[in-house]
Amino acid sequence: MCGITGIFAYNNSANFNLAKIKEATDKLFLRGPDCGNTFSAYPCALGHRRLSILDTSNGASQPMSDLSGRYILVFNGEIFNYQELSKRYLTKIWEEIGAPRTTSDTEVLLYLLIHYGTDCLPWLSGFFAFALYDQQTKELLLARDRYGKKPLLLYQDDLFFAFASEMKALLAFGMPRQLHHEALYQYLQLNYVPQPQSMIKGVRKLRPAYYIKLKEGIPFEEKPFYHLQPMPERYEALSYEQAKVKLVSHMDTAVQERMIADVPLGAFLSGGIDSSIIVALASKYTKHLNTFSVGYKDNAFFDETSYAKLVANQYKTNHTVFSLSNSDFLEHVHDVLDYIDEPFADSSAIPVYILCKHTRKHVTVALSGDGGDEVFAGYNKHAAEWKVRQQSFVNNLVRTGLPLWKLLPKSRNGKLTNLFRQLHRFAEGATLSMPDRYWRWASINDAQATDALLASATRQKLSKSEIEEERNKILSVFKSEDFNQVLLADMNLVLPGDMLVKVDLMSMANSLEVRSPFLDYKVVDFAFGLPSQYKIDAKLKKKIVQDAFRNMLPEELYNRPKHGFEIPLLGWFKNELWQMIDADLLEKNFVQQQGIFNVSTTEMLKKKLRSNDPGDSHATIWALIVFQHWWKRYMN
Numbered sequence: 001m002c003g004i005t006g007i008f009a010y011n012n013s014a015n016f017n018l019a020k021i022k023e024a025t026d027k028l029f030l031r032g033p034d035c036g037n038t039f040s041a042y043p044c045a046l047g048h049r050r051l052s053i054l055d056t057s058n059g060a061s062q063p064m065s066d067l068s069g070r071y072i073l074v075f076n077g078e079i080f081n082y083q084e085l086s087k088r089y090l091t092k093i094w095e096e097i098g099a100p101r102t103t104s105d106t107e108v109l110l111y112l113l114i115h116y117g118t119d120c121l122p123w124l125s126g127f128f129a130f131a132l133y134d135q136q137t138k139e140l141l142l143a144r145d146r147y148g149k150k151p152l153l154l155y156q157d158d159l160f161f162a163f164a165s166e167m168k169a170l171l172a173f174g175m176p177r178q179l180h181h182e183a184l185y186q187y188l189q190l191n192y193v194p195q196p197q198s199m200i201k202g203v204r205k206l207r208p209a210y211y212i213k214l215k216e217g218i219p220f221e222e223k224p225f226y227h228l229q230p231m232p233e234r235y236e237a238l239s240y241e242q243a244k245v246k247l248v249s250h251m252d253t254a255v256q257e258r259m260i261a262d263v264p265l266g267a268f269l270s271g272g273i274d275s276s277i278i279v280a281l282a283s284k285y286t287k288h289l290n291t292f293s294v295g296y297k298d299n300a301f302f303d304e305t306s307y308a309k310l311v312a313n314q315y316k317t318n319h320t321v322f323s324l325s326n327s328d329f330l331e332h333v334h335d336v337l338d339y340i341d342e343p344f345a346d347s348s349a350i351p352v353y354i355l356c357k358h359t360r361k362h363v364t365v366a367l368s369g370d371g372g373d374e375v376f377a378g379y380n381k382h383a384a385e386w387k388v389r390q391q392s393f394v395n396n397l398v399r400t401g402l403p404l405w406k407l408l409p410k411s412r413n414g415k416l417t418n419l420f421r422q423l424h425r426f427a428e429g430a431t432l433s434m435p436d437r438y439w440r441w442a443s444i445n446d447a448q449a450t451d452a453l454l455a456s457a458t459r460q461k462l463s464k465s466e467i468e469e470e471r472n473k474i475l476s477v478f479k480s481e482d483f484n485q486v487l488l489a490d491m492n493l494v495l496p497g498d499m500l501v502k503v504d505l506m507s508m509a510n511s512l513e514v515r516s517p518f519l520d521y522k523v524v525d526f527a528f529g530l531p532s533q534y535k536i537d538a539k540l541k542k543k544i545v546q547d548a549f550r551n552m553l554p555e556e557l558y559n560r561p562k563h564g565f566e567i568p569l570l571g572w573f574k575n576e577l578w579q580m581i582d583a584d585l586l587e588k589n590f591v592q593q594q595g596i597f598n599v600s601t602t603e604m605l606k607k608k609l610r611s612n613d614p615g616d617s618h619a620t621i622w623a624l625i626v627f628q629h630w631w632k633r634y635m636n
Helices: 012-018 021-026 082-089 091-097 105-123 167-171 181-190 240-257 273-282 305-314 326-331 333-339 349-359 372-376 380-388 393-400 402-407 415-430 434-442 447-453 456-461 464-475 484-492 494-508 521-527 543-548 569-574 578-585 588-594 599-609 617-635
Strands: 002-009 035-041 044-050 071-079 126-134 139-144 153-156 160-164 203-205 210-215 218-224 265-268 290-296 318-324 365-367 513-515
Touching (some): 002 012, 002 021, 002 126, 002 167, 012 160, 021 035, 021 167, 044 071, 044 126, 071 105, 082 091, 105 126, 105 139, 105 210, 153 167, 160 167, 181 447, 181 456, 181 464, 181 617, 240 273, 240 521, 240 543, 265 273, 265 349, 273 305, 273 372, 290 305, 290 349, 318 349, 326 333, 326 569, 333 494, 333 617, 349 494, 372 484, 372 521, 372 543, 380 415, 380 434, 380 484, 393 415, 434 464, 447 599, 447 617, 464 484, 569 599, 569 617, 588 599
Parallel strands (some): 265 290, 265 365, 290 318, 365 513
Antiparallel strands (some): 002 044, 002 160, 035 044, 071 126, 153 203
């Protein structure tokens, strides 16, 4: 796991920008604290920061060149089947040029690309973002993994093309910093910027499963090497029992592949089904697996460490619980804000940051259960979507109660008020078409509330047609009533825009590699070849996952509420962080002078936050705080 960056100059005028490669590389220090090197030979410069995982020797450092020196590679990620690929495709090559100089996946990837080009991309099992430069033809190749686990940001103007693992490195090349207003609008709706957009005009992300070829004087081509598509007919001949057996086999292989490392390895263990499955399988391949949990000292309702301990005891893991108070969480709010270099307002990033920070003191690699909910239908919104499709008396009753739900106090911070919030969202969504309902349930704010957040001058700069076009691209997957289309939308929107960004940012801020077996492409392809009723029904979300591994896990893990990583934002905002909100980031005069947001709306939100009916105001305020902190640091 590493950080990469690079620049390709179109003419001599870009020499000034080319010279900034070391500065850009240094911005990625936390992604790779073990080593940092650059390559520069006009018209291309490449930079690499290394977090040593496989073959920790200096010989496996990057940028890595072949024996001739013609090809230069910078690579971020892991190729888990690199040994198999080496034996299958490179045996004759090694015979010709001599044995590999390293035992790293980087060298295998380098020679696969040299001899097979982009044809080798579908063979790769793992996650990656890389750039390969050919000094002879002056051609640059970039690619990103299937689901977007590793980031790759791009910028292009008349002088140069640049890329980087993080925005802060890209900005080091001296590109203009202009706010992308359409991305801001969608950020205020979703609490994150949907890919491939970014908050800075002219910067975008390479789409997952795509590659780019760039050559001086020739427009670059951007093509996919993989396409995820629901095909439930692929495994419809499998009985449910047979499908369960096949899923266990796929997951077992995925976990085993991800156990390879030349540094200490462990696993997150939240007490939920997904992480518990990973631990159960990983324990087969090592004695006393290191496992790690975050506990909540001050909120027993959200503390799941007792469930994690049940799994740890069953599999005799070397288990560590980081039991944290609210003040411990609060202490790291500014660490998270300072590391974020593009607005990202999923507040669960804070506990993920803390978990990664403490875990890194013990291991360099951690397995996680990320991706299971998106792939197998594990969210409450999936259960709501399933229910709304059923014609029932209860559904009709909830739907007709919409006027009442609008009036009742709503908040995530109380059992009754959270029920009112859920009833309101369900009734509201039930009146919409399937694509519109999906978008509404994926959003924090609807279009009306988003419009109200923006100053009139900002709204005038917006291209609503561009916003609608991006939204329609995301929703274009809804080509049938098959529930798998909902999961495909999550794979295209939520996974690369929210969940994977969160884990990548917070783990890399602490120089920790996180591996996700549920996102092994063979597991994902298998899941999208299953009938939707294998994944969700009236009783169970993530049905086949829960049933397939039931005999491996403690019974207590089943039939209990799923909490996720919750933090007490509302309480903080009313107390410890109120001064930061009211006297700094959302201070009335500052917001007025800044001219981006509607002052009357921000003042109303602050008032609502401290009322008896806060609703989701704290989620919107957090999005505004994250943006304001970023804007002051990078744009002001």
